[in-house]
Amino acid sequence: MVLKYILFFILHILSCRREEAMKRELVINPAWCKACGICVAFCPKNALVLTQGTVTLNREQSCILCGICELRCPDYAIYIKSE
Numbered sequence: 001m002v003l004k005y006i007l008f009f010i011l012h013i014l015s016c017r018r019e020e021a022m023k024r025e026l027v028i029n030p031a032w033c034k035a036c037g038i039c040v041a042f043c044p045k046n047a048l049v050l051t052q053g054t055v056t057l058n059r060e061q062s063c064i065l066c067g068i069c070e071l072r073c074p075d076y077a078i079y080i081k082s083e
C-alpha cells in the first residue's frame, strides 16, 4: 500500500515537471541580435549557430532551456519565455 503511494507521488512529480518544461521555450529576437557569438560559445549543448547575421537554433542539437544564453547575451536578444 505504501509502495503504491510512493509510486503515485513520483509519477505526479514527473508529470508536473514535464508540464512545466512544455510551457517554456527559447525565443530569439533577430532584430536585436548583433551576431557577436557569445551565446553560441557558452551554450553547453551546441544548440545555437550563427547564420546570416543572426543566431538560430541548431535543430540537430537539443536545447535544454538552461538559460545560459539569456544570461550571457548583452543585447537581450535571446531569452526563455515562460507562460
Ligand code: SF4
Pocket (backbone or CB within 6 Å): 026, 042, 043, 044, 045, 046, 047, 048, 062, 063, 064, 065, 066, 067, 068, 069, 070
Ligand atoms: S537555453 Fe541553454 S541549451 Fe538552450 S540554447 Fe540557450 S544556452 Fe543553449
Ligand code: SF4
Pocket (backbone or CB within 6 Å): 032, 033, 034, 035, 036, 037, 038, 039, 040, 054, 055, 072, 073, 074, 075, 076, 077, 078
Ligand atoms: S549573445 Fe545575443 S547578440 Fe550575441 S549572438 Fe547571441 S543572441 Fe545575438
